[in-house]
Amino acid sequence: MATSYKLLFLPGDGIGPEVTAEVEKVARALSADGVIGFEIEHADIGGAGYDAHRDPYPDETAYRVKEADAVMLGAVGGPKWVDVPFDKRPEQGLLDIRKDMNLYANLRPAFVFDQLIGASSLKEHIIKGLDVMIVRELIGGVYFGQPRGIEDLGNGKKRGYNTATYSTDEVTRVAEVAFNIARARGKTLCSIDKANVLESMIVWRETVTSVGKKYPDVALSHMYVDNAAMQLATKPAQFDVMLCPNLAGDILSDLAAAMTGSLGMLPSASLGDKQPNGLPYALYEPVHGSAPDIAGQGKANPLAAILSFEMLLRYSLGAHATADALRTAVADVLDSFRTPDIMEDGKIKVDTATMGDQVVARMRKQLAKVA
Ligand code: IPM
Ligand code: MG
Numbered sequence: 001m002a003t004s005y006k007l008l009f010l011p012g013d014g015i016g017p018e019v020t021a022e023v024e025k026v027a028r029a030l031s032a033d034g035v036i037g038f039e040i041e042h043a044d045i046g047g048a049g050y051d052a053h054r055d056p057y058p059d060e061t062a063y064r065v066k067e068a069d070a071v072m073l074g075a076v077g078g079p080k081w082v083d084v085p086f087d088k089r090p091e092q093g094l095l096d097i098r099k100d101m102n103l104y105a106n107l108r109p110a111f112v113f114d115q116l117i118g119a120s121s122l123k124e125h126i127i128k129g130l131d132v133m134i135v136r137e138l139i140g141g142v143y144f145g146q147p148r149g150i151e152d153l154g155n156g157k158k159r160g161y162n163t164a165t166y167s168t169d170e171v172t173r174v175a176e177v178a179f180n181i182a183r184a185r186g187k188t189l190c191s192i193d194k195a196n197v198l199e200s201m202i203v204w205r206e207t208v209t210s211v212g213k214k215y216p217d218v219a220l221s222h223m224y225v226d227n228a229a230m231q232l233a234t235k236p237a238q239f240d241v242m243l244c245p246n247l248a249g250d251i252l253s254d255l256a257a258a259m260t261g262s263l264g265m266l267p268s269a270s271l272g273d274k275q276p277n278g279l280p281y282a283l284y285e286p287v288h289g290s291a292p293d294i295a296g297q298g299k300a301n302p303l304a305a306i307l308s309f310e311m312l313l314r315y316s317l318g319a320h321a322t323a324d325a326l327r328t329a330v331a332d333v334l335d336s337f338r339t340p341d342i343m344e345d346g347k348i349k350v351d352t353a354t355m356g357d358q359v360v361a362r363m364r365k366q367l368a369k370v371a
Contacts, residue, residue: 004037005317008068010045010061010097013081013090014290015300015352016074022302022356023072023309026326029360035322035367036313041068045097046076046090046290056093062100069275070316071283072309073097075290090290099139101281103270104170105177106136106249107311108287110256110266115334119261119342122233129237132256133185135178136249138270140170141200143246166200166245171207177271178243179215186240188219192228192248204245225252232256253287262341263288264301267308269315282316284308298351301339303330306359321370329362 007027011017027038043061044052052058056076065071076090086092097103111131112120120127145163153159175191182189191208193201205222212220223231225248231238232255244252257266266288272281286304294300307330313323337358338347350358 004031004039005069006067007038007040008064008071009040009042010071010073011042011048012046012074012076012093012290013048013078014075014292014295015288016046016076016290018074018295018298018300018352019286019302019305020072020074022352022359023305025356025360026306026309026363029364030322033364033367036317036319045073046093047078047081049093050081050084050088050090054088056088056090057096057100061097065097065101069277069279070312071097071101072305072312073283073285074305075286075288077290078292078295080292095143097283098270099144101270101283102139102272103281103283104137104139105174105271106138107177107181107269107271107315108134108136108249108253108256108266109311110134110253110260112260113265113331113334115331116261116265116342118344120259121261122259126234126236127259127261130256130259132232132236132239133181133241134244134249134253134256135174135181135241136244136253137166137170137174137246138249139246140166141246164198164200164247166204166207168203168207171204172211175208175211175243178241179211179218182218182241183215187217188221188240189215190221190223190228190239190242192223192225192242192244192252194225194248195222196224201245208243228252229255233259257287262301264304264339264341265307266304267311269308269311271315279316282312284312284316298353299340300352301341302352302356303339303359306330306356322367325366325370326359326363328366329359332362332366333358 011020030036043064049056049058142164145165148162151159193204195201195205270283310323310326313319337350
């Protein structure tokens with residue numbers, strides 16, 4: 001094994017530690033078998049960061065993140081931290097790490113494994129066509145715009161305010177990522193905005209249109225976000241790549257995820273510019289949250305985290321054959337084994353760790369086949 005990659009785990013809160021533990025099994029198996037070497041480290045984020053350092057994104061974590069080749073995060077947040085100051089809440093740790101690593105492009109693929117079509121809330125013929133890559137702008141828009149705050153108006157009354165902004169440069173860089181992904185997929189890109197109401201969205205639409213001129217082979221369309229929500233829920237098959245402003249992407253990605261049957265299946269990758277070593281700055285995390293109600297009970301579905309690691313293999317390491325083997329292993333496992341969130345008649349109900357073990361075993365079989 002020539003190189004060994006530094007992989008930093010940020011397990012976080014709730015089911016985060018349980019699902020990332022299963023990813024660690026996969027990474028350790030690849031190392032042990034001499035497929036890809038990983039040096040594994042851990043650091044705190046979210047509520048775990050607050051508990052240990054009174055900071056949801058501790059300095060030490062910020063330092064280690066920059067030393068790592070890729071970062072794998074579990075989840076943040078939970079009822080334990082509802083009373084901590086707003087700027088120290090677990091979610092702030094996630095916003096801080098995205099900003100600090102300059103991760104402007106968030107990739108959220110929503111697709112359904114054939115094995116899970118029955119688990120979706122939608123009719124089979126509608127859900128069958130769902131295979132969309134949501135590219136969400138991650139460090140701009142109303143999430144980060146200044147000024148923001150809560151003003152005291154006296155008499156116990158307040159005014160809360162935020163600023164929605166997008167600049168040409170902010171839109172250009174994420175649009176380029178989306179066009180390149182569209183080029184490698186179905187060559188169709190739908191850009192989402194609210195340009196009928198918001199000036200920031202006028203700049204968004206104009207910029208996407210102008211970037212699109214460099215990609216004549218990609219069919220570009222625009223859609224208002226309210227219409228997009230309806231279209232996604234009723235005719236998902238029309239979408240290939242959806243490019244979304246930060247808040248719209250947050251909302252539409254949960255919708256797309258829920259349509260696939262379980263939030264427990266959907267991975268994500270957040271990418272920035274290149275590191276000095278040529279790999280991208282990148283953070284991988286399951287789209288589901290910390291699910292405090294089921295934390296610590298072995299009920300969590302580790303597949304979204306494991307599929308996030310599949311994205312890591314592809315987007316950070318370019319290890320496509322290994323990623324393919326892992327994906328096939330996940331599909332195989334779904335033929336027989338299910339965590340409670342995706343349980344169906346005739347399948348065997350298993351806990352988080354068993355699911356991870358099954359994936360590792362099948363991945364090994366798969367890799368032995370191709371070797
Ligand atoms: C997500 C989450 C986060 C977001 C929260 C936890 C800050 O909902 O990754 O979609 O709003 O971006
Ligand atoms: Mg969200």
